Amino acid sequence: MLRVIRFLKILKANRPAQKLGLFAIGLFPLIGLSCEDVIDINLNSVEPRVVIEGTITHGWGPHPVRISKTDDYFIPGNFTPVSEAIVTVTDDAGRSFDYQEIEPGIYQNEYILGFAGRTYYLSVTVEGATYTASSTMPETIPIDSLAYEYQPGDEFEDEGYLLHCYFQDPEGQDDYCRIKIWNGNTEKWLGGYFLYNGDWSDGNYIDYNYFWNVFEPGDTLTVGLMTIEKQIHDYYLTLSQVVASKDGEMPQGVPANPNTNLSGGALGYFAAFAIDWQSIVIPSAE
C-alpha cells in the first residue's frame, strides 16, 4: 500500500497522496487490527565495510569527507571512524588536493573553490584498498521565494502551516534537486528526502509543497535547494528507502543497498552539488 504513496510521491503530489494512503491504511488501526511489537531476531554478523561520504559545494570548503565502518545490526553506539586514510580530490582542470584528517574519520581541505560545471574525482585509500568516484557540479537553481499556507486541520491532517518553495526549472535540461529544511533557530536539519526530478515539468515554474512537515507560528525555517546530478538523485532516492530512522513505512519491494557512485565496494557516495538558501519566518499569532 505504501508503494502507492511512493508512486504518488513520484507523481509529485506527495502530500495528498500520503494522506490518502494513510486514509486507506488508517482503516486497519482504526478498527484495531494492526499492531506493532519489538521482537528479537537473529541477524548474521557482517565483515565491516568502508563507508565514505564526501561532498563538494560551490564556493570555499570545508568540503568534508567522512569515513567510517559498518557495524552488526544490533550493536548500539557510534560507528567506528576510519583514520589514516589517504584522501585526494582532483578536478578536470588538473588540480589535485590532499585532504587532512581533522578529527577521527573526518577529512577536509578548505582550499578547494567549488565551481559549477567542474568535475571532481575522489580517491580514498584505506588499508591498502582504493575507492574512487566522480561527480560534476550542476549550475545553481535559485529559490525564487518561500511561502507558508495555513491548513485548518481535520480528521486526516494536523492544523498548522505548510511550506511552499518556488523556483524556475531551467528549460531544455534534466534537473534534479534535493530540498533540505533547517530549523533556523537551532540550525537543526529536520531530516527527510524531498527530491525533485524535472522529467515531467521541464521549463515550468515549480511550486514545491510536498513536505511532510507541518509548522507552527514562530518557526524560522531555512531552506536549501540543492542541485544534484542524476546519479546523486538516484542515490538519495534509493537511500531514502532503507534508512533505519523512517518509521511507519512498510518495505515496498525487495530492499537493497543504495545505488552508489563509489567504485571498489565502498558504501556511501561522493557528490558535488550547488545550493541556494532562503529563510522564512512564520509569524506568531497576534
Add this chain to the structure above:
Amino acid sequence: MTKILLFLTLLFTVSPIQTQIKYTISGHIRDSSSGEELIGATVYIKELKTGTSSNVYGFYSVTVPAGEYKVRYSVIGYEPQEIDISLTQSMIKDIELSVKPVILSPTIVTAETVEENIKTPEMGSYNIQPVEIKTIPIIFGEQDILKTIQLLPGVRSAGEGQSGYNVRGGGTDQNLMLLDEAIVYNASHLLGFFSVFNSDAIKDIKLMKGSASAEYGGRLSSVLDLKMKEGNLKNYTGTGGIGLVASRLTFQGPIVKDKGSFIVSGRRTYLDLFLKMSKSESVRKSEIYFYDLNLKSNYILGNNDRVFLSAYTGRDVLGYKDEFGIDWGNVTATLRWNHLFSDKLFSNSSLIFSKYDYQISFTNGDELIAVNSSIKDINLKEDFQYFHNTANKFQFGLSAIYHTFLPGEIKASDASSVNPLKIKNKYALETALYISHEYDYSDRIALDYGLRYSGFAVLGPGNAYTFDEYGDVISTESYKSNQLMKYYGGIEPRIAVNYILNQSSSLKLSYDRNKQYMHLLSTSTSSTPFDIWHPSTKNVKPGIADQISLGYFRNFDNNNFETSLEIYYKNMKNQVDYRNGADIYLNELVEAEMVFGRAWSYGAELFVKKKFGRYTGWLSYAISRTRKKFDDINDGKSFPARQDRTHDLSIVGTYNFSEKWTFSANWVFYSGNAVTFPSGKYYVDGHIVNLYTERNGYRMPPYHRLDLGATLNGKRFSWNFSLYNAYGRKNAYAILFRKDELDPTRTEAVRVALFSFFPSVTLNFKW
C-alpha cells in the same frame, strides 16, 4: 493448418477398428430445478464398463455399439439417475438431475465405477463448486474464491489477507484468470484484500497447476477457469446477503421457460455510506468503495444452437476529500455461440472483450492533474470438441487476441507545474492454434496429449530501443502502423499419461510447456492498482516454463477419501526482475529498468479429501523450494524467490451438525517466506542506514492461524458467523528495521501484524 488436418486424420485411423455398427447418445445434463448445465457429470454404461463426462457446457456425447444398456448419469451433490436405453439408432437424451438433500447419516457409497480422479490423466487440478466452499470461514466473512484456492496444495497467498497467489513457485502474474473465457487482468479489490469474483455469480471453478489442456495458454504457472452461472431456465429466484463489508443481490430467471434465461448479480461495499453521515466535511467528501456487477443471458435456439452473452464490470473508487482520487477496474464481455455440427462434433465460438484501467486525479488549488493507463483486448476464439468414441476425444481450435496497451498518460491543466505526457501505446497480436487428444488406450492406460502453437506479433506504430549495459539508449528504430516489430512463436507440447493400477489407484506422469508473452510490471510484494502489463518486445523475451510432474492417486473407503501425492519440477526461463530503484511508472524506457534471469521450483504435494458424510473437508500439505538466478542480482548467485516457502499446510473441515447448523474450521500453518533483512548498519547523510548483504537470505517467522465458522440455515434466511484468527496469533505481515525512538544509538526489529482475531457475520436470504 493442413499439417494439423493430416495429423487429425492419422489419429482417427489409428483408433480401434470398427467391427459393429455404432450409434451415438448425446445431449445435455442439467440441474432439474434451475436448468443450469452440469459440468463434468459422469455418463456410465454399465454393460460396457465405459462412459464419458459432460463438457463445460453440459454437453456429452458417447458412441457405442447398438444394444440394450443401463446408462447411469451422476455428478457429486446430485441424485444419480439410471435409465434403460435400447440403442438402435443415434439419439438425443437430455437429462435433468436433482440436488441431493443434505444427508446427515453416514452414507454408503457403492464404488462400481472407477472414479474420475483415478481414471483421467489430469493432474494438479481441482474442481470446486462455490456451494462446496460456502461454509469455509474467510476473513471479513466475504466469500472469496481466490482466498479459498489458497488452501489447496501448491497455491500460496501473496500475503496476509491478499487475494494474489503464487502457484508452484510462479509469480502472481503467471496465473491465467478466465471469467467466461475473458482474461481478467487485475483480480484485486481494495489493494488486494478482496477479489473481483463474486461467488454468487460463479457456477464452476477449475484450477490447473500444470498439465492444463492445450486449449489454455499464455501464462506459465496456472489456469483458473471460472464459469458464470447461466441463469435459471425454469423459475425466477433471488438471493442476497448483507455482510460486514459488502452487500449482495442476485436475481435470475427464464426469459422464455426452458429456452432462455438471465442472471444479474451485484455486490457493493457500503462502508462509505457511513462516511457520508460524518459531521466532518473532509470525511464526507472522501470516498472508499468497490462494486461488481455480473450479467449473463442465454438462449437455446434449437437442439443444435445456443447463444450466450456474459459481461462483468467492477470498479474501486478511493477519494480523499476533493483533492485526490483513484479508481480502477475491469470490464469483460463474452459473446458465445455453441453449435452442434453433429451429435459428435461440438463447437464453441466466442468473441471476447477485456479491459483493465486505472485513473488518478489530483486537484491542488487551480492545478489539475489526471493520470490514466489501460490494457484492452479483443479476442476471437474457436473451439471444437469431437467425441469420436468412448476411447477417443479430440479438442482443437484457435484464438487470436489483439492487445492494446496504454502504458500511461498524464493530462495536466495549464496552471499545473507538471507537463502533459503520454507514453506511446503498444500493440500486439497473440495467436494460438491447438489440438489435443484424450485417448483411453486400454483399460489401464489413458493419455491426454496435445500441441499448442502460440505466436506473438508486436505491431507498430512504436519505437524499439536498444540499450547498453547501463540501460542507456544507444539506438532507436521507429515502426509504422501495423508494421511487424518483433515476432515470437513456438510449440508448446503437453502430455499426461495415466496408468491405472486398480479400481482405486493410479500413477500419472505429465510434461507441459507454457509460454508467456505478457509481463506484469510491479516492484511491490502486494497487488496495487498501478501494476500494468507490458508485452514481450525485442528486449523482453517471452517467459518459458517446462514442468514435469509425477503423481500417485489413491481412493479409500469406497471413494469417500480421495488422496493424491504429486511431485514436480518446473523450470522458468526469461523471468523479469528490476534494477534497484527502478522507475517503472510512466517511463517510456521502462525496459531499461528490467533485468532477466531464470527461476526453478520443485516440491511434493499431498492432498487428502473426504467427500461424504457429516464430516467433509481436506488436508493439503506441500514441501517445496523455489530459487532464482539473475546476473544482475545478488552478485549473480542464485537466491530463494520471495514466494519460496518450505512447508505449507492447510486443514479444512466442515461438520454438518444438523439440518440447521453447519460448523467449519480451517487451520493454516506455513514456514516463513524468504525475505531480505539487513545484516548490518552504517551511518550516512545524518541517518542510520540498513546494510543488506544478500537477497532473500532470511526467513519470516512461521505463520499459523485458526479460523472458525458456523452457519445457521433457515428456510429463507441463513446466518453465517466467522472468526478469523481465532486464537489471535500475531502473525508477521512485515518486519521493519529501524531506529529506537527512545535511544537513537540503537536499532530494533519491529513486527507488524495486520489482523489479530476478527469476527464477522453475514446474513443471507433467498426468495
